Amino acid sequence: MTRAVVLPASALVGRPPDIDMTAELGSLVMPSPVLTASGCAASGRELDQFFDITTLGAVVTKSIMMQPRSGRPTPRMAETPSGMLNSIGLQGPGVHSFLEHDLAWLRERGARVVVSIAGNTVEEYTQLAKLLRMYDGIDAIEVNISCPNVADRGQVFACRADTASSVVGLVRRNTDPRIPVLVKLSPDVTDIATIAVACERSGADGISLINTLLGMVIDTETMRPALAGVTGGLSGPAIRPVAVRCVWQVRQALPEIPILGMGGIRTGADALEFILAGANAVCVGTAIFNDPSAPARIHAELASALADRGFTRLADAVSYAHRGAEGASEGPPADAEAADPAGESGPDDSAASEAAQTETADDAAIANPDAGA
Amino acid sequence: MPVQVRSEVVSTRRAGIYHVLTLTADGVPETTRPGHFVGIAIGDMTSGLLLRRAFSIYGVQQRGIYGGTVEVVVAATGPGTRWLAQRHRGDQVELVGPLGRPFMLPREPVSCTLVGGGYGSAPLFMLAEQLRQRGCRVDMILGASTEEKLFGVLEGKRAASTVTITTEDGSLGETGRVTDALPEVIQRAGSEVVYACGPMGMLASVAEVAAEHGAYSQCAVEEAMACGIGVCMSCVLPVVGNDGVTRMVRSCVEGPVFQGDRVRWADIGTIPPDTLGAPEVTQRSSGLTAVTPGAQA
Ligand SMILES: Cc1cc2nc3c(=O)[nH]c(=O)nc-3n(C[C@H](O)[C@H](O)[C@H](O)COP(=O)(O)OP(=O)(O)OC[C@H]3O[C@@H](n4cnc5c(N)ncnc54)[C@H](O)[C@@H]3O)c2cc1C
Ligand SMILES: Cc1cc2nc3c(=O)[nH]c(=O)nc-3n(C[C@H](O)[C@H](O)[C@H](O)COP(=O)(O)O)c2cc1C
Numbered sequence: 261m262t263r264a265v266v267l268p269a270s271a272l273v274g275r276p277p278d279i280d281m282t283a284e285l286g287s288l289v290m291p292s293p294v295l296t297a298s299g300c301a302a303s304g305r306e307l308d309q310f311f312d313i314t315t316l317g318a319v320v321t322k323s324i325m326m327q328p329r330s331g332r333p334t335p336r337m338a339e340t341p342s343g344m345l346n347s348i349g350l351q352g353p354g355v356h357s358f359l360e361h362d363l364a365w366l367r368e369r370g371a372r373v374v375v376s377i378a379g380n381t382v383e384e385y386t387q388l389a390k391l392l393r394m395y396d397g398i399d400a401i402e403v404n405i406s407c408p409n410v411a412d413r414g415q416v417f418a419c420r421a422d423t424a425s426s427v428v429g430l431v432r433r434n435t436d437p438r439i440p441v442l443v444k445l446s447p448d449v450t451d452i453a454t455i456a457v458a459c460e461r462s463g464a465d466g467i468s469l470i471n472t473l474l475g476m477v478i479d480t481e482t483m484r485p486a487l488a489g490v491t492g493g494l495s496g497p498a499i500r501p502v503a504v505r506c507v508w509q510v511r512q513a514l515p516e517i518p519i520l521g522m523g524g525i526r527t528g529a530d531a532l533e534f535i536l537a538g539a540n541a542v543c544v545g546t547a548i549f550n551d552p553s554a555p556a557r558i559h560a561e562l563a564s565a566l567a568d569r570g571f572t573r574l575a576d577a578v579s580y581a582h583r584g585a586e587g588a589s590e591g592p593p594a595d596a597e598a599a600d601p602a603g604e605s606g607p608d609d610s611a612a613s614e615a616a617q618t619e620t621a622d623d624a625a626i627a628n629p630d631a632g633a
Numbered sequence: 634m635p636v637q638v639r640s641e642v643v644s645t646r647r648a649g650i651y652h653v654l655t656l657t658a659d660g661v662p663e664t665t666r667p668g669h670f671v672g673i674a675i676g677d678m679t680s681g682l683l684l685r686r687a688f689s690i691y692g693v694q695q696r697g698i699y700g701g702t703v704e705v706v707v708a709a710t711g712p713g714t715r716w717l718a719q720r721h722r723g724d725q726v727e728l729v730g731p732l733g734r735p736f737m738l739p740r741e742p743v744s745c746t747l748v749g750g751g752y753g754s755a756p757l758f759m760l761a762e763q764l765r766q767r768g769c770r771v772d773m774i775l776g777a778s779t780e781e782k783l784f785g786v787l788e789g790k791r792a793a794s795t796v797t798i799t800t801e802d803g804s805l806g807e808t809g810r811v812t813d814a815l816p817e818v819i820q821r822a823g824s825e826v827v828y829a830c831g832p833m834g835m836l837a838s839v840a841e842v843a844a845e846h847g848a849y850s851q852c853a854v855e856e857a858m859a860c861g862i863g864v865c866m867s868c869v870l871p872v873v874g875n876d877g878v879t880r881m882v883r884s885c886v887e888g889p890v891f892q893g894d895r896v897r898w899a900d901i902g903t904i905p906p907d908t909l910g911a912p913e914v915t916q917r918s919s920g921l922t923a924v925t926p927g928a929q930a
């Protein structure tokens with residue numbers, strides 16, 4: 261084939277960067293690392309009006325329970341600085357309606373689907389897993405364990421390593437082995453890495469980080485709690501540093517586990533922060549309320565941000581912030597540029613392998629979790 | 634189908650305490666029906682106010698010198714609406730619309746009474762025009778606590794056969810509330826349909842009065858919204874479906890216009906025990922303690 265037109269170099273400016281954006285969460289391979297966050301995209305239908313949801317890594321559906329749930333009374337929402345508080349109370353139609361209407365629609369539409377499940381007892385999670393096993397078109401399961409455990413005086417499953425890992429273990433055992441099971445952790449714990457390690461040991465294929473932080477707003481006019489549910493989950497850019505820290509800590513503790521990072525991602529640069537901290541893919545939640553096409557925009561911005569830093573593959577940027585300690589001779593962006601395989605062969609190769617070696621050496625350092633400030 | 638547009642402020646004007654903004658919005662006017670609303674983002678990508686603000690569409694123009702435009706009426710009541718009220722000609726804002734379910738129009742040329750509370754009158758002028766095009770008689774009642782909070786009094790006189798004004802302090806028109814005037818207007822005009830937009834308390838009373846007088850009511854509600862597009866479940870209220878079952882429904886996509894006799898007005902802000910999926914009675918009795926440990930959405 262002959263090329264009819266030779267584009268001038270200037271024509272390449274503004275062209276979408278040619279980055280391999282493939283992201284993997286265990287056996288789930290996606291063309292984009294950007295997913296929607298559970299509860300922030302319903303079942304994808306509404307967002308499909310604003311951008312093509314089949315271009316997403318996947319739609320993570322609103323956490324579903326066995327029975328229909330009315331959720332909590334209103335007000336369910338309060339805006340907070342760079343964030344919001346919500347106490348929706350897992351309103352949903354129940355799993356049967358979900359399978360019949362939402363999952364069926366998502367499959368027909370051709371979107372990748374991560375089904376989020378929630379329960380108030382370990383039996384409910386088990387039942388959900390068994391039921392979902394009978395359906396095709398589910399690419400992964402995310403287990404939302406930030407739910408009150410009826411058997412434990414309403415303590416959430418996520419707050420203890422034993423309850424968290426027992427739920428994950430049961431879901432894992434009752435799910436098709438080819439389908440990854442991710443567990444979504446709460447940041448409201450003393451040491452999130454301990455919980456992540458316990459979940460990994462009981463079979464979690466990946467860790468989603470983070471769910472909302474428990475918060476509260478008092479309306480100074482009425483001088484009462486702003487939410488009918490009194491407390492609610494804080495989300496949005498306000499929680500981003502907490503989320504990045506959680507991803508970092510879990511990546512240090514579990515160098516290999518797939519991590520789905522989220523919490524306040526609003527731009528491609530925000531997404532890059534999570535990737536560098538150790539996330540293999542990211543979810544966009546609250547930012548969708550501000551900008552319904554945010555996931556598509558963030559994908560494009562992330563691709564540019566990676567290109568600007570000399571990466572050609574998203575996968576190469578995962579955990580990149582964990583390399584070399586301060587003062588090590590390599591300088592981050594320049595080094596990435598040196599390793600840029602755009603130059604294919606030649607002197608750059610040695611730089612690339614040197615970088616690879618340094619990284620291997622650093623992995624040892626990563627195994628020693630630093631205590632922080 | 635809603636579109637997301639980067640829009641420019643074409644003009645601003647004051648009307649009483651309100652700010653009327655005309656915004657470019659290509660693709661929005663074509664599908665806008667009376668009762669639709671737009672979601673406007675506050676500030677740019679660095680803004681700390683993340684949630685979109687909802688505004689009824691007051692007017693649209695499909696092809697003016699600025700292309701498609703929409704008009705909204707803004708009451709500056711909080712940080713987001715204050716920011717919007719301070720926009721000048723040429724400023725940019727980000728807008729999504731048209732959103733929600735609009736008012737349903739009668740097939741027959743029946744008499745209709747339109748009731749607006751405060752800026753709630755904003756969507757009623759487009760509605761009045763379309764009703765009249767269908768040969769409907771239109772009467773209007775506009776009310777507010779005080780004169781400067783009325784919107785569109787002069788316009789109402791052009792749009793409707795009669796306009797009744799009520800203010801609670803008597804600064805203009807009859808002293809009292811819109812529902813004080815409603816029975817007489819329904820009877821005088823022989824209205825079969827009552828359309829209303831305004832504060833929730835007003836809507837509840839309008840729906841009740843309309844039902845008492847054998848009129849069918851459609852009310853555009855105002856619930857606090859976070860996304861405006863149906864993905865967050867913030868904006869719900871208890872509504873009785875065709876099957877007689879009460880559900881917590883999203884007012885941004887299944888509303889904001891509801892049939893007045895379907896909304897359980899007195900139960901707004903609660904989950905009525907007979908709602909689909911309501912907590913078990915045993916859980917309910919433990920009240921807030923059942924709620925507190927559930928950190929999450
Ligand atoms: C369908 C619909 C149509 C509306 N039409 C108009 C209109 O034509 N003109 C007008 O001035 N106002 C209208 N409102 C109300 C307007 O959306 C709120 O006054 C505005 O969102 C408050 O923002 P704020 O920053 O000033 O206040 P804040 O209290 O700081 O708002 C914080 C958050 O709460 C939400 N919120 C607070 N109050 C309301 C409310 N009453 N309704 C909805 N969301 C709320 C906001 O969206 C925001 O997410 C409408 C609301 C709805 C739901
Ligand atoms: C309105 C709302 C509803 C949510 N519902 C769920 C849910 O059903 N299940 C879940 O695992 N997380 C839920 N979350 C948490 C988000 O998935 C996400 O973990 C969190 O909001 C942090 O990301 P963000 O800052 O990008 O929103 C919800 C968040 C919000 C704001």
Ligand code: FES
Pocket residue numbers: 857858859860861862863864865866867868869883884885886
């Ligand atoms: S405002 Fe988000 S669902 Fe209605």
